[in-house]
Amino acid sequence: MKEMKELMYREALNHALLEEMRSDDTVFIMGEGIAERGGSFKVTVDLLNEFGAERVIDTPISEASFTGAGVGAAIAGMKPVVEILFSDFTMLIMDQLVNQAAKFNFMTGGAGNVPMVLRTQGGVGNGLAAQHSQSLEAIFYHIPGLKLVMPSTPKDAKGLLKAAIRDKHPVIFLEHKLLYMNKGLVPDGDYTIELGKADVKKEGSDVTIIAWSNMVPRSLAAAEKLEKEGISVEVVDPRTLVPLDKETILESVRKTEHVIIVQEAIRRGGIGSDIASIIQEEVFDYLNAPIKIVAGLNTPVPFNLNLEKIVVPQEEDIISAVQDLVGVYQE
């Protein structure tokens, strides 16, 4: 058993980068203000001191070009970790991600690889408004050739980032701005978490909640309160949306026969809808009730804090969704 240490999510990410850069000379990182400043969310602090400006690179505000430089360096044998400050800014790099990184291995018949990690963060913060608050995972989910990782805990963050860096394909590593200060126990030293393995964050028998990223702690908080009402909730965190661990999800559904999918992203065209379609296709006979999706409203995120709250699922939205589902359909 490894020693466990309490770390913040951002510290766990920092340790992952530090360890991978120590063990592999081809790993380097670049992004806006990541070197001396250590990044806006302090994920890359102190890395400059150890690895120098050649491997910890501050970039101009030229997202398309430095992301493309990551793609080129990856094809040429390096393992770049490119940071895009806000996931909203990934809209500037879509050609390099979608037409280049995602397709290079395919277009070369498997001969070439792009072992690049694109780290970015999304979700609502506290009044960051419409261009700094989006949950854009469905856009990446839609593109074959990209893997998509969305960790919810410090332990997952470290193990998944290390696995992502070692993966030979491009990985979108989508963090959440409200998770950076969250604490949790993290094993000391080297470990990885395989991409494509979901984690049952809480076991339960009456309802399955499927949630990822910041919706995981929110669902767990809801589950704790529901427990007191006598409703046993299982919380399944896919951790990686691509590849998606269907089996763990389906197994939970077979057990509880009730499903709620909670996503911060807007409802329309969301990943929740796709997961719901997979569930009904594969285990329809087990379902005791229609699948419920608790999702963001189909709107840009407003600045006003009270309005910001109503556009993404809150703990009470999750609680009432569970109560509705169980109350209406369970004897």
Added chain:
Amino acid sequence: MELKYSKEFVTNVYKTLLTIRVFETECIKLYRQGFIRGYFHPYLGEEAIAVGVCAALTDKDYITSTHRGHGHCIANGANLDKMIAELLGKKDGYCKGLGGSMHIADTTKGNLGANGIVGAGIPIGIGAALATKIRKDDAVAVTFSSDGAANNGVFSEGLNLAAAWDLPFIMVLENNQYAVSTPIKESTREVELVKRGESLGVKSFRIDGNNVFEVYETTKEAIRICKEEKGPVLIEAITFRHGGHHVNDPGLYLPKEELDYYMSKDPVKFARKYLIDDLGLNESEVEEIDSGVNKQIEDSIEFAKENGEMSSQEFLKFIENY
């Protein structure tokens, strides 16, 4: 008069120029006969740029190419069997038939790929230059690009980035003066694109892109600057297409007098004449080279035609993890 280039060097240069010429000409025939489908952007008329640049590169260097990329691949030493097989969508093609004309890459030879998106090779080439700098490879990365790409954001962004980081990066702008059908003077006010490099503090050259020796010498100087001073370097090579944007575009918008002028400066004829007039080869010696090239392309076409295709089962296996 002392000759600047050896017979062997010029013979190789001529052979490569001619290989591209014959490759494109014969593959266009295959296209017309229905053996090649999709898009096909011929490099006819621009051969001197790829050949002159690649003659100055070593195995350690990188290139990125464009949608008009066959010439760059050949000049970089690509295998012709695999190239033509790819154009025919066959399983032993460079991309197993999954890529086609616009996506041929050979990472084992430092060719990071043609590209279907105009300008997209620029950041990728910069990334290869960054990789060589981090590893201290003593190599350069060359991106072939164009006057059309110069009006895309990644051109200015990328060249600025390469300059800010002093990268061993050489941007070769193949200025064929047309972006598909739009003449350069309609898409930018300042048509001397070399000035854009200068404005970013980048050493920049404007040269005759139909003169393979001028391209070669400028590339050698660019490599020297990258290694002894600091990169990047911009080379604007002026040239002209011998036809339309792709095989199904007759290029009627190309003014006849301009086309005639550039036809008279044909890079393949230029090198052939150099072999005969300056190096003293006789007509039959050159014809021997010609027939060697023709035979090689014929053999590769034969190989490609006989090669099989990836089956749907093999394809479904290939995409299992997508």
